[in-house]
Amino acid sequence: MATQILDNALGAVGHTPLIRLDKIAKLHGLKCNLLGKVEYMSAGGSVKDRIAKAMVEAAEKEGKLFPGKSVVIEPTSGNTGIGLAMACAIKGYSVIITMPNKMSLEKEAALRALGAEVVRTPTEAAWDAPESHIGVAQRLQREIPYGIILDQYRNVNNPLAHELTTGPEIIEAVTSTPSTASRPSSGKVDVVVAGAGTGGTITGISRAMKKQHNPECIVVGVDPKGSILALPESLNTADEGLAYVVEGIGYDFIPDVLSRDVKDVDTWIKSSDDESFAAVQAIMKNEGLLVGGSSGSSLSGAINWLTKTEAGKRVANTEGLNVVAVLPDGIRNYMSKPWFLKIAMEAEPSPLALTISKVLQSV
Ligand code: PMP
Numbered sequence: 111m112a113t114q115i116l117d118n119a120l121g122a123v124g125h126t127p128l129i130r131l132d133k134i135a136k137l138h139g140l141k142c143n144l145l146g147k148v149e150y151m152s153a154g155g156s157v158k159d160r161i162a163k164a165m166v167e168a169a170e171k172e173g174k175l176f177p178g179k180s181v182v183i184e185p186t187s188g189n190t191g192i193g194l195a196m197a198c199a200i201k202g203y204s205v206i207i208t209m210p211n212k213m214s215l216e217k218e219a220a221l222r223a224l225g226a227e228v229v230r231t232p233t234e235a236a237w238d239a240p241e242s243h244i245g246v247a248q249r250l251q252r253e254i255p256y257g258i259i260l261d262q263y264r265n266v267n268n269p270l271a272h273e274l275t276t277g278p279e280i281i282e283a284v285t286s287t288p289s290t291a292s293r294p295s296s297g298k299v300d301v302v303v304a305g306a307g308t309g310g311t312i313t314g315i316s317r318a319m320k321k322q323h324n325p326e327c328i329v330v331g332v333d334p335k336g337s338i339l340a341l342p343e344s345l346n347t348a349d350e351g352l353a354y355v356v357e358g359i360g361y362d363f364i365p366d367v368l369s370r371d372v373k374d375v376d377t378w379i380k381s382s383d384d385e386s387f388a389a390v391q392a393i394m395k396n397e398g399l400l401v402g403g404s405s406g407s408s409l410s411g412a413i414n415w416l417t418k419t420e421a422g423k424r425v426a427n428t429e430g431l432n433v434v435a436v437l438p439d440g441i442r443n444y445m446s447k448p449w450f451l452k453i454a455m456e457a458e459p460s461p462l463a464l465t466i467s468k469v470l471q472s473v
Contacts, residue, residue, distance in 0.1 A: 118200045122153035123163050123193075124275045128283035128434065131409070133396040138413050142428035143295055146409070147280055148399060150440025154196045155189070155220075156402075157276065157311055157438040158262075162193025164271035165260040166201065177202040179256045184208070185243035187307060187358045188217030189439055190262050195224035206250055206257075208243040210235075213357055216443045233353075237363045263365040268310035269317065276311065276436075277318020284432050294430040298324045303412040304436035305332040305359035305381070305404045306339050309368020311436060316374045331375040332411035334360040334386075340378035341370050355383045355449060356403040358438060379414055381407040383449070389413070391453045394441075402444055405437035 116122055128145050135144040149157035166182070169175045175182075181204045184194055191207035198205045205226040209218070212233040221228050229250070235242035240249065244263075251257040262268050280299055289295040299319055304312040312331050319327040333340040336352030337360025354360065359381075369375065389406035393399050412435040417424045425431075444450045 119153045119196060120163050120200060123159040124152055125279065126151045128280060129397070129399065131393065131397050131435075134392060134409070134413075137392070137396070138417055140413075140416055140428050142300075142416065142431040142433045143293065144412065145284075145432060145434045146393070146397070146399065146401075146405075146437045147276070147434055148401070149436065149438050150401060150442070154193045155440050155442055156192065157272075157436065158186075158189035159193040159196070160271040160275050161262060161265075161268045161310055162190055162197050164267040164274075165262065165265050166194065166197045166203075168265075168267045169258070169260055170201075174258060175201075175203060176256060180204070181206060181254050181257045183247050183251050183254070183257050183259050184262065185247040185259075186262065188213045188221070188443065189358060190308075191226065191228075192217065192220050192224065194260070195221050195226040198226075199224050206247075206254075208247045208250070210243050212355075214443055214447055216445055217357075220443075237361065262308050262310065263367060265367070268308055268367045269314035269369075272311050272314025273317045273321075274314075277315040278322070280315070280434055281318065281323045284434075289430070295432060296430045298432065299327050299434060300324070300431040301328045301330065301412070301415070301433040302436070303330040303332060303379075303408055303415060303434070305334075305407050305411070305438065306368055306375075307359045307361065307404075308365045309339065309370075311438070313367060313369045313374055315436070316369070320373070328376045329374065330411060330415050331378045332359065332381050332407050333378055334407065335380050335382050337361055339364065339368065339370070340380055341372075341375075345378060345380055349380070355447075356381070356386050356407055357443070358402075358404045359407060377415075379411045381411055385410040385414075387449045387453065390441075390450075393437075394453070399437070400441040401437045402439040402441055403447075403449070404439065405435075408435045408437060411435070 131144040152159045183206045210233040231243040316329040334354045335349035386406035389410040
């Protein structure tokens with residue numbers, strides 16, 4: 111993190127910590143260094159701040175944005191919108207975010223507080239239907255003077271932002287942490303696990319790992335059951351059309367910025383809502399990290415990859431391996447969602463809760 115005064119909040123985008131998840135690793139009998147890249151600690155609260163900043167700055171360099179006139183319009187599951195609204199609040203551009211109904215009220219509230227207009231669209235609309243979040247953004251852009259869609263699904267600055275920032279930060283943290291007798295380390299990033307929405311995160315991080323660091327690094331994509339991003343296609347067909355609650359990952363089309371080439375994403379794992387939310391609960395209780403739903407998908411994907419390989423076996427020896435799970439956002443975005451309230455409010459009463467009620471009854 112910077113130690114000098116920053117010009118504005120954009121200076122606090124990225125530079126997130128890589129944090130050991132030792133207790134979770136131990137719970138699963140894993141000897142590897144299980145590490146979380148904790149993106150909710152970025153200024154706008156998610157991994158998508160990085161691409162919002164990069165796309166706005168690139169458009170400015172190309173002379174496409176005009177303060178006081180431009181209207182940045184973007185279809186998003188919310189976090190790219192929050193990053194854009196933050197950047198545009200600072201720089202003086204108007205923002206309209208189109209977002210499917212399933213996305214949380216918390217994201218809409220954050221967007222509105224940052225000065226953005228928010229248009230909700232039917233979750234079930236196909237991506238290329240005029241009423242989808244993508245279709246509505248395109249209609250608005252055609253009619254609104256100075257309207258511009260930076261287009262995270264196609265913009266090269268989306269994967270590039272991760273290739274230039276998220277990936278190198280992970281490499282730096284791993285390579286600058288020494289191997290010790292009690293915590294052996296291979297000295298390199300061996301496995302990265304990330305969910306895919308636009309696919310910018312996984313594609314960009316993979317390029318950083320394989321080009322700049324360790325060509326042998328294994329990159330594991332996590333795709334929710336009901337989405338079609340995973341390969342081989344047979345992984346997707348079993349649950350085709352299934353609705354899922356986790357936000358920000360999975361799609362009904364393949365975004366241009368997602369590289370499904372095996373050179374970039376070595377293998378895919380499907381995730382379920384139940385597994386994802388159980389992993390969120392585990393990470394909160396054991397590691398004290400207030401992550402969001404797709405972080406649970408990423409973490410459960412990492413654990414599944416390590417413990418239930420295709421042959422139904424565990425990865426033989428994980429000692430010294432550095433396994434990174436990307437944790438894309440925080441629980442701020444989901445405070446009112448039933449799945450989170452269930453975790454927070456309906457937990458089994460602890461011995462301490464019983465003691466409290468005994469004490470209070472005796473007063
Ligand atoms: N998790 C959350 C919460 C997100 O908002 C996103 C962005 N859609 C992702 C994961 C996936 O990131 P990407 O678009 O880079 O694949």
